[in-house]
Each structure stands twice: as structure tokens, then as C-alpha cells.
Amino acid sequence: MMRDTRKVNTYGFMAYPALPPLFGTNSPGPVGGLSSTTRQTLSNGMVVLVLNNPSSPTVSLCGAVGVGAIHETADRSGLADFTASALIRGTRSRTYQQMITETEARGCSIGADAGNHLSGFYGKALSEDLPLMLEILADMLVHPTFPEPEMEKLRNQMLIDLREYEEDTGMRTTRALRSLLYPPDHPYSRLSFGTIETIQNISRDDMIAFHQHYHPAATSIAIVGDVQPEAVVETLERIFGDWNPPETSLTRTLPDVPPLSGVQRCNMTIPGKVQSDMVMGVHGITRTDPDYYAFLLGNLILGQLGLFGRLGESVREKQGLAYHVSSSLQAGLGAGPWVATAGVNPASVEQAIQAILHEIERFKREGPTSEELSDARAYLTGSMVLVLESNAGLVSTLLDLEIYGLGLDFIERFPDIINRVSREEIIAVARTYLSTEDYVVAVAGPPSSSATCAA
């Protein structure tokens, strides 16, 4: 967790807010495409994906270890993220000061954080500095020492961030939505970076113990740039070869999620705010669910395509209620929610909710038009080249392919997968998941008389 919380417009005011990209980060540069990636398993079980992209003198890296917030207890919520963020704060051979001095002096960046299922790490360097970046990364993953004074400094920074979140309408509504969608014993009922209380309670010993679950056999790493794949694999074998901790079996079966019943709503007030954020949500699916591609297309048409799909057309373009309004399908290793979100004047909250419900209802009844469906297909398949333009886009795509077992030929298969999804399948998925009777809503905004929950 490393954020600069100063939110000031750097370049100016955008016509439309930026949506997170649909694939990995952003934008096929490498000759031969992703299929030419070298994929190898090191002797300790770690999976390595390396791709040569000579178009710029840089290299990007990203990887993941199969541990995350689902492996925490509720009273240690945020432990996975705290542990990942602490890796850079000191190792057997380097202090935090040495870490940041050595990397930043080369314009090289390394970091780590954690989500629900995975702890991720990432880095960027000029190709000439790849050996240093790999050495430091191995040091962080294998030999972190979690030095006490550094842990306290990091904790205090995380606590300030969490205090800021307490007064952030987006964060508060997201947290409330999660607590309404999932039962308390389900890790998705919480946010993965913890709370003020749990971060205060996490000890250095907790982090050392959690780090024991980092295992090479549960780790994948993707590296793309101006590099020689064979040499990179050899280096990784050398620097990670002695990482052979005892096997720890970390299995977590997620509790059942009871279906939603009726409308559950949480209104929160935050002093000093002038706009209300609203989020509505229902239960969704995993990335590997057979319904995934139909849901992906449906969500695209409903709340993203062009300028935020039908929701944008209705709530922003036709009714002028919001600057940002969109929907997202949070399908990962676990079944995350589908959510629609908007920022509106406090007086327009009900109108915005009704407008979103109306569009969902209409979409379930009528489905996409043939023009919308062909536009959505054309967008998904056409924009792949933008996703695969940069090393950062390439590494995150490669890692996704590995994590979800999609295969290195996925990019070639993708157009066919998308073009096979029928209009009927999209309607069926919308009718299955997008209930307008059983759903949850969270609103946070300026003080009024309508506060109904304290989430």
C-alpha cells in the first residue's frame, strides 16, 4: 500500500473520468505475440513467463503469490496487505533506506501489495537494471525481516490512509456494500486493506507468520521487455533456487453466500461533503465461470461501452445527473460482485437509483440491440492491440493468463470466444444475476436526516 493521497488535477479536467482498463493495465509489440512467451517451472515450483519485446529499452515485471486477505482472520483484517507492503522495509541484506536508494537512483520501481486471493508484486526498470531489480525482488520475497521501527512507521502511514478513507465517500460506500453483500464470516465482507482497529492490532509476529505462507510453488512471475528469455530464466533459477521453504497447506474454503433478499440499503453521512456517492450491487461470478463472457459483454453494454454504456447514456447524457456513472464486473479467483456506481447531487440520489434500476430492468427485458452487441464485440477484439502495446500491459495480461489457466494462445482464441456469445446468453445471464428486487445499495454524502447505518 503506497499511495500519494493528494488528489489534485495534474493535467487538467477530463471530459470523462477514466475507467479502469478491461484487460490488465492498458495495451502486441513483441514479434510473434504472446504465444512466443517462454513459460517454465523452476526447480522449486515457481512458474516463470518471459517475453522479449525489443521496442523500448525497458522491462516490466509482475507476479503473484497465492495468499491474500481470504487467509486472514477478521480480527487481523489487512494482514496480507500489511505484510506485502512491509517486504520492502528491510531484508537480511538491505535496509529500507538501501532499498529505496538503490532502486530509485536507477529510476527503477519495485512494490508489493495484497488483494483477496493473491499478494502481488511488480517492478519497472531500464533493461540494463533488470539484474538488480531481480536481486532486490528475491531479497524481498524470500528474506524480509520486518524490522520493528520500520513496521511502526509503515503502520502509522497506513493509519493516516485509513483515516482518510473514513471520510471518502467512495471508500465508505464500497465498504458498506461489501458488508451488505457478504456474511460477516466471509472475507469479501471486508476491504482487503483492513480497518483502523485491525491495523493497530497486527504485530510483527503476525507478519512473520503470514509470510511463512509465501511459497514458490504458489508463485508466478511474468517479465516482458528488452530481455533474453533464456538468460532471465537462468537468473531466476539462480536467485530463487534456494527458496525452498517447507510446504504449507493454505486452503480456505469460502463460506456460502446466502442469496440476497429484498433491498438492503445503507445511508451514511460525512461532514464537509457536497456530493453523494452511490453504489448498488448484486452477487457476481468468478473469472472462470462459464457465464463469464456473456456477463462481460452484458456489463460492457450496460455500464461501460463508449461513454459508460446505457447507464452513462441515461444518467449522465440524458438526465445530466452525474459526471461519473458506470458499472463493473469484479470477477476474479472468487466470485466478486457486480456493481453500478454514480456520484450525484444529494437531491438527485433517488432519481439516479431509479434510473439505474430502470436501465437494468429494460436490459433484462429487451437485451442488447444487435448494433450494441456487434459494437461490444468489435471493441473487445479490436482494442486488444492497445492493451498489448506496452510492457506493463503485456506483463499483467501474461500473469492473468497464468492465474486463470487461459493458455498462451488465449489472445488468438479470444475473438472467437467473444463472437460465439449469443444475444440470448447475455439476456439469460442478466436475468440470472442482475436482480432489481434483491440487491444492496450504499450511499454516502453530506449530512442530512437520512443516515440509516454506521457501516
Next chain:
Amino acid sequence: MTAHLTRSHTLPNNLLVLTREVHSAPVVTCWIWYRVGSRNEISGRTGVSHWVEHMLFKGTPEMPAGMLDRLVARNGGIFNGFTSTDFTAYYETLPADRLDLALHIEADRMMNANFAPEEVERERTVILAELEEHANEPWTWLDDAVRAAAFTAHPYHHPVIGYEADLRAMTRDDLYAHYQTYYMPNNAVLVLVGDFQTGDLLRRIEHFFADLPAGPPVPRPHAAEPEPQGERRVTIRRPGPAAYLQMGFLVPDCRNPDFAAVAVLDAVLGGARSLTFGKEVQTNRSARLYQALVETELASSTGSYFHPSYDPSLFELYATVNVDHQADEVEAALLREVEKIQQDGVSDLELTRIIKQVRAQIAYGSERVTRQAMMIGMWEMLDHFGRTETLLEELMAVRKEDVQRVAQTYLTTRRSTIGHFIPTGNEE
């Protein structure tokens, strides 16, 4: 690294066209820049440039509202627009064989945007919602207050999005007049970067743009900020989660000979930037402010902010005050770091580190055609696109004495505006 050279062409209607071939991915980006921003606005009409930008997404007779976004999506592209103090820009990034679409859109909306009255009304509340979204952030209040105090005669005084009262009073005619004054080939720069052959591309550009009529010369603002006569202070008291600090020092525009030295000063304090003056990777933790404020736990975050501007603008320092400390302590610590440079200068090691960091930031930025075009266009708006190819050398030529001198000359009490955001708790 392949040297990608930018080439310049001017059409008979005085549209400047800048092109750069990059063949590493089958992608192309098309940007059009207009020399107009909040800098060109007068009192009572603040926010007009940004609103006009919004209206360019609301249709022309040939491409009615909603069609543009469908066309770009259908062709696998992304697009957006933004307004700044000094310029307004629009872009589409597309698979390389779809470039005609972008050229068509930009030529069409340069002259033919509808500004339909009912669309203007709907957009009013959209922009007010955008304003309210920013007002939800404590930093916005502090940033607006510091700028308003630092600039008394120059339009950098007001926020780019405009004041609420002006947005409520704006008429369709105000917007349309602004559009007609500034949107014309002789006030625009078209920037294309990506997988194309320049000769073929220029023929396509002529097809779409050559017949657009040039307009009369564009009015140029003459406002200048007078030399500050002493420090200014502003305090914002509002509900908020922490105390925040922002200070600005009036520094020269990007064409001034001291610009590169000020940029190096910014890098010494807060880490080096790319040529768009954003950061592709974090470089601040080994820099002076983080070391002095965050490592000592006075602040939970801190940094400097500086970007090239058409007229003299602010060099900023900011920090989030830690729970057990006061804004005054953090202010003193920030100023102490400035004084250290004024008294003792900077080290060779720092200058070497900064140049390596800038090289890395430039390399990362060049991975995407969109970012390259942004860099080229931004510099042409502010000075000349050639700066993108000489700026690294300018930075390398900066000597230790230059950094110390610009710190002494510009980061003075007299030229400072210091702002505190003091959280008022939850009494509201």
C-alpha cells in the same frame, strides 16, 4: 532506443501538423490541441473553456450526440479530452488501420459542433456534478485557495473548472462565442504518433483538414502577475481527516532560461519526472522532502510539484501532517529543506541520480504512443515541440550553482503563498 523524430508540416490554412512514426505496435494516436484554456478566460466566464470541451462530445450535424463514442468503441479505440490552464486537447488511440476515423472526428468537430441548447442545459448539471466531486476532496479547497491568493491579476487565479456561480450563469451564446473564437485551424495543432507512413498520412490529413477555413487572429491574453510584495497566507477550516499543507512560490514560465534549473530543484526535493512532467514510477522516497518529513514521521506523505506553464506559475511543496504533529512544525520542516539548498546547494550525486531517473521516466513514457503524442503536443502549446528532444540536454547542463541560485531567487518568503487545511472535526 530507436530515435523517433518528430516532423512538422503546415497546411495552407495554418494548421500545424506534427507526426512521429513508431512501428513497434499496430497502434496510432491522434491528438488535436487548441491554444485556449482557463488562461484565456475573463471574470464572470470562468470555466467556459472546459465546458466548450465537454460540448465537443455532444454532436455535430454529421455525427449526432452519442455517435462519436459508438464509432470509436466499434473500432477498438479509446478517446477523451481535457482542459488545462494553457490548452485544451482531444485524442483518440486506435488500431493503426482505423486512423481515418479519428481524423474525420477532429476535422468535423473543429468547425461543426452543435451546441444544441438542450444539450448545453444537460451538460450544466454534469459539470456541476464534476465540480461537486472535486469539492468532496479536502485538497481541492486548499489548492484553490493557494492559487487564488498567489495570483491576483493573472487568470491562473481561478480553477480550470470555473466557479459555481459562473457555471450557473453561463449561456449557450457564451459557450458558442468562445468556440468560434478559438476553434480554427490557425489556433490548432494536430499530433499523430504511431504505425503509419508519413507520406500517406499527410494525404489523409489534407483530405480531412485542408478545406477548413482559417479564422481571424486569435486574441492573446496580456495579463501578467505583478512581482509579489510579501508572503501570503490562507487557511481553510473544514471537516477533514487530517491537516494538510500546500505552499506555492511564483516561478518563471517554461521558456525562461532558469526553467531547467527549477525542474532540477523540483527533482532534488521530490524526485525526477518524465517530459510530460508526470511520474511513470515513484522517485520521491529517496528525495529530500520524503527523507526529512516522512522518515522523521512529521508527515505521512510529502512532495514537490512543478510543471511547465505558459506564464509564470507556482512551484509547490505539500504534505499531509501526521497525527501527533502540527501544521506549523511541518511548514517549518518544509522551509528548512528549501533553506538547506539555498545555503549549501546540492550534491553531484543528486544531479547524477536525477539524470538517470529522467532517462528512465522518458523510456517508460515512450512505451505508449498516446503518452508520446501528449508530450509533443503539450510542449508545442507551451513553447516548441523541439523541447521534447532537447530537454534532457537542458537538464544535464544544469550545474549545482544554478540549482542553488534558483532556490535563492525564487523560493523566497516574498514570493510564497502558504496554505493550511485545518480539519474542524465533525461539528457541522
